[in-house]
Amino acid sequence: MAFPQSATPEDYLAFDAAAVRRRKPIDRVEIDAYLKSIEVHPYYAKMATVKDISMLHVDVLMLLRLFARATRGGILEIGPYIGGSSIGIGSGVRDGGGRPYASVEHGGVEEEIGGTYRDHPFYPSSNIIDDLKKNLAAEGLGSFVSIFPGKSDTPSVVEKVFELFRGSPIELLFIDADGAVDRDMELYRPLIAKNCLLVFDDYTAPGAEEKEQRVRRVVDEEVARGRLESYGVYGWGTWIGRYRG
Numbered sequence: 001m002a003f004p005q006s007a008t009p010e011d012y013l014a015f016d017a018a019a020v021r022r023r024k025p026i027d028r029v030e031i032d033a034y035l036k037s038i039e040v041h042p043y044y045a046k047m048a049t050v051k052d053i054s055m056l057h058v059d060v061l062m063l064l065r066l067f068a069r070a071t072r073g074g075i076l077e078i079g080p081y082i083g084g085s086s087i088g089i090g091s092g093v094r095d096g097g098g099r100p101y102a103s104v105e106h107g108g109v110e111e112e113i114g115g116t117y118r119d120h121p122f123y124p125s126s127n128i129i130d131d132l133k134k135n136l137a138a139e140g141l142g143s144f145v146s147i148f149p150g151k152s153d154t155p156s157v158v159e160k161v162f163e164l165f166r167g168s169p170i171e172l173l174f175i176d177a178d179g180a181v182d183r184d185m186e187l188y189r190p191l192i193a194k195n196c197l198l199v200f201d202d203y204t205a206p207g208a209e210e211k212e213q214r215v216r217r218v219v220d221e222e223v224a225r226g227r228l229e230s231y232g233v234y235g236w237g238t239w240i241g242r243y244r245g
């Protein structure tokens with residue numbers, strides 16, 4: 001179903017409903033049209049409140065919700081922090097989207113599971129994993145996500161991720177962690193389905209140049225090699241594309 005250029009709230013509801021049944025991956029033209037009048041989307045005001053606990057642009061949260069709805073297979077998130085992105089994805093899963101959905105979070109700047117980030121200028125947390133669980137529960141989304149505390153490359157976490165997605169390849173991969181998207185892609189490549197939607201934050205990241213350089217280098221190299229197809233950069237610097245295998 002093509003998306004109209006000047007959309008009404010009803011157009012959004014119809015597109016979202018159809019997304020749950022679709023077989024064809026969402027493409028760049030649809031994404032760009034979807035964002036054009038996104039403020040009239042009936043869920044936009046709600047997502048704008050989720051923005052209060054998320055470092056992502058509300059457009060990206062809305063896209064995560066849409067992508068999760070349109071995903072038939074597994075969903076892997078690396079770096080939810082206190083759950084802004086997880087509410088975006090989880091609401092799409094609840095409404096009929098992909099399964100299983102796992103979220104890997106190591107717990108904070110202090111390198112400990114359940115760590116703190118009390119002095120974060122906008123989104124402080126005294127216990128990141130607890131706040132993640134609380135924020136998901138407050139939205140009634142706790143049962144739709146398996147939270148794996150730990151780093152994405154910790155062997156016990158890798159084992160759990162492989163166990164969960166056995167027989168259900170990843171069709172939506174969202175990474176918003178430490179910038180090492182190459183490490184995470186290599187680790188989880190055997191689980192990633194052809195045409196998997198990829199959402200990598202920090203392609204542009206003012207104030208976090210190291211992260212930005214690494215994400216950008218990996219994405220640009222993979223696109224040049226033909227392994228990734230780029231849809232573009234959305235919100236405040238989130239790259240979106242597709243895995244070509």
Ligand SMILES: C[S@@+](CC[C@H](N)C(=O)[O-])C[C@H]1O[C@@H](n2cnc3c(N)ncnc32)[C@H](O)[C@@H]1O
Nearest residue numbers: 054055079080081084085106108151152177178
């Ligand atoms: C920028 S924040 C994520 C923001 C979140 N997605 C949102 O919507 O606001 C990055 C998070 O990634 C986590 N992280 C960093 N490296 C990680 C790794 N290797 N494995 C798992 N989590 C990681 C950090 O603890 C932090 O909570």
